[in-house]
Amino acid sequence: MSKEIYERLAKEFPESSLDYLEGKDPAISVNADDLFEMALHLKEKEGYDYLSAVTGVDYPDRFEVVYHLYSMRERKEPLILKVSASKEEPEVASVTPIWPGANFQEREVYDLVGIRFAGHPKLTRILLWEGYEGHPLRKDFPIEGHRAIGQEEPS
Amino acid sequence: MQRMETGLRTETITVNMGPQHPSTHGVFRMIVTLDGETIVDLEPVMGYLHRCQEKIGERNTYLQNIPYTDRLDYICSMSNNMAYVMAVEKLAQIEVPERAEYIRIIMVELTRIVNHMLAIGALLNDLGCFFTPMLYGLRERERILDLFEMASGSRMMCNYMRFGGVRYDLPPSFMAELKSVVAALPAFIDEFERLLTENEIVLVRCRGVGVLPPEKAIAYSCTGPLLRASGVDYDIRKVDSYSIYERFDFDVPLGRNGDVYDRYLVRIGEMRQSLRILEQAIEGIPEGEISVKLPRVFKPPEGDVYHRIESPKGELGFYLVSDGSTNPYRYKIRSPTFINLTVLPELCKGHKVADVVAILGSIDIVLGEVDR
Numbered sequence: 001m002s003k004e005i006y007e008r009l010a011k012e013f014p015e016s017s018l019d020y021l022e023g024k025d026p027a028i029s030v031n032a033d034d035l036f037e038m039a040l041h042l043k044e045k046e047g048y049d050y051l052s053a054v055t056g057v058d059y060p061d062r063f064e065v066v067y068h069l070y071s072m073r074e075r076k077e078p079l080i081l082k083v084s085a086s087k088e089e090p091e092v093a094s095v096t097p098i099w100p101g102a103n104f105q106e107r108e109v110y111d112l113v114g115i116r117f118a119g120h121p122k123l124t125r126i127l128l129w130e131g132y133e134g135h136p137l138r139k140d141f142p143i144e145g146h147r148a149i150g151q152e153e154p155s
Numbered sequence: 156m157q158r159m160e161t162g163l164r165t166e167t168i169t170v171n172m173g174p175q176h177p178s179t180h181g182v183f184r185m186i187v188t189l190d191g192e193t194i195v196d197l198e199p200v201m202g203y204l205h206r207c208q209e210k211i212g213e214r215n216t217y218l219q220n221i222p223y224t225d226r227l228d229y230i231c232s233m234s235n236n237m238a239y240v241m242a243v244e245k246l247a248q249i250e251v252p253e254r255a256e257y258i259r260i261i262m263v264e265l266t267r268i269v270n271h272m273l274a275i276g277a278l279l280n281d282l283g284c285f286f287t288p289m290l291y292g293l294r295e296r297e298r299i300l301d302l303f304e305m306a307s308g309s310r311m312m313c314n315y316m317r318f319g320g321v322r323y324d325l326p327p328s329f330m331a332e333l334k335s336v337v338a339a340l341p342a343f344i345d346e347f348e349r350l351l352t353e354n355e356i357v358l359v360r361c362r363g364v365g366v367l368p369p370e371k372a373i374a375y376s377c378t379g380p381l382l383r384a385s386g387v388d389y390d391i392r393k394v395d396s397y398s399i400y401e402r403f404d405f406d407v408p409l410g411r412n413g414d415v416y417d418r419y420l421v422r423i424g425e426m427r428q429s430l431r432i433l434e435q436a437i438e439g440i441p442e443g444e445i446s447v448k449l450p451r452v453f454k455p456p457e458g459d460v461y462h463r464i465e466s467p468k469g470e471l472g473f474y475l476v477s478d479g480s481t482n483p484y485r486y487k488i489r490s491p492t493f494i495n496l497t498v499l500p501e502l503c504k505g506h507k508v509a510d511v512v513a514i515l516g517s518i519d520i521v522l523g524e525v526d527r
Contacts (some may be wrong), residue, residue: 100375
């Protein structure tokens with residue numbers, strides 16, 4: 001499905017390292033540095049006006065943000081973008097200026113997975129409270145034991 | 156601080172609406188900045204019902220997650236079941252028998268009617284018409300919930316669908332009862348419309364309130380009746396048809412102005428279309444198997460999938476990452492109302508406090524799904 005778009009994108013952005021990922025839902029892996037430019041291009045030139053979902057995933061070697069894009073006006077094939085972020089300082093560009101619908105979703109990814117979105121208008125926790133420590137959807141988050149609010153270490 | 160023409164000094168004040176507020180349909184807070192009665196700014200605050208469903212989903216096996224999906228949008232448990240099992244079926248490439256597909260469609264469309272009844276009833280509650288329309292809706296809803304109970308054993312937390320089919324076959328008296336419910340519903344919707352559609356108070360309170368232009372609706376990733384009331388023809392049942400929806404003949408009701416009133420009309424229209432689908436499904440439902448046999452220890456192959464359905468409130472999607480084990484590696488819920496709320500501040504600015512309540516009611520949120 002997104003093979004043609006991938007080829008067009010590769011032509012448009014010759015310097016960036018794109019990758020076509022086979023799978024049940026084929027996806028395009030994008031360099032974190034080029035994400036914003038590419039997202040803008042996809043919206044303005046390819047007609048992907050609808051950002052459905054933003055997901056953060058914690059893999060053993062990296063963080064990944066997955067964007068599910070559709071086109072409401074042109075009814076195009078779905079397009080999936082995947083962006084990797086480093087384990088130490090995970091940060092990718094915010095796409096909220098392009099698709100305002102990403103606002104709460106990026107805040108949720110920041111809240112639960114701990115990936116920062118550069119350029120987000122208000123990157124604060126959304127589901128958990130301010131002052132909460134840790135990001136529960138990370139794989140190293142302790143799922144057993146008790147911790148009182150404000151207590152440092154899980155006991 | 157600003158000066159009005161009268162020369163009087165005025166100030167904006169900040170008011171908390173909620174978390175405990177009868178109009179917020181649960182525990183949901185809005186921090187409202189007011190200039191007199193007019194909304195200058197609004198900030199939604201959520202998370203009071205957060206249960207970390209996604210983390211629990213990673214701990215559970217695939218099968219154990221089905222009852223948890225009931226508790227997302229607790230009015231539409233059947234649609235949630237369907238979205239999740241279809242995502243897993245896509246992941247593991249499971250074929251569903253024909254009869255099970257029909258049963259699913261029947262259940263999901265009944266759910267849509269239930270949801271829209273309650274959405275309209277709650278909207279009228281918010282407008283100050285306390286409980287008469289709501290109870291009319293609840294009365295009819297109870298007949299549908301009886302059907303759910305006949306099929307699944309539970310009124311609301313149905314836990315009915317399974318990978319590759321449904322849990323139980325329909326009991327013998329189900330189809331007769333379903334036919335009588337479907338036959339009785341158009342008269343009820345007519346009655347509802349007689350009460351409300353031309354009602355002067357409804358018109359005054361709803362027309363031109365909370366107008367959402369189509370471009371903005373798309374940009375803010377709105378889905379469901381909220382989007383279609385703005386005139387964007389986007390129904391996933393048509394656009395990205397799943398299950399056996401392409402066999403049914405139905406229309407997608409659209410609004411023109413994108414205000415609260417159009418959202419009400421779209422919901423009424425969708426109930427009528429759901430009835431059309433139900434009539435066709437009653438005609439077409441075949442005999443046969445209701446599920447496929449799966450291994451006792453269910454391990455889907457590695458990979459990631461996203462599957463979305465048109466739930467009554469909008470696009471409900473599940474993004475699953477499998478590492479080949481018995482539990483999902485990542486279990487993400489794309490809940491429609493959480494994302495529809497992104498546009499709430501834009502809808503409310505410039506309106507009065509009383510309109511905020513109507514606008515929130517017209518978005519139709521369920522906090523179990525917003526907070527997950």
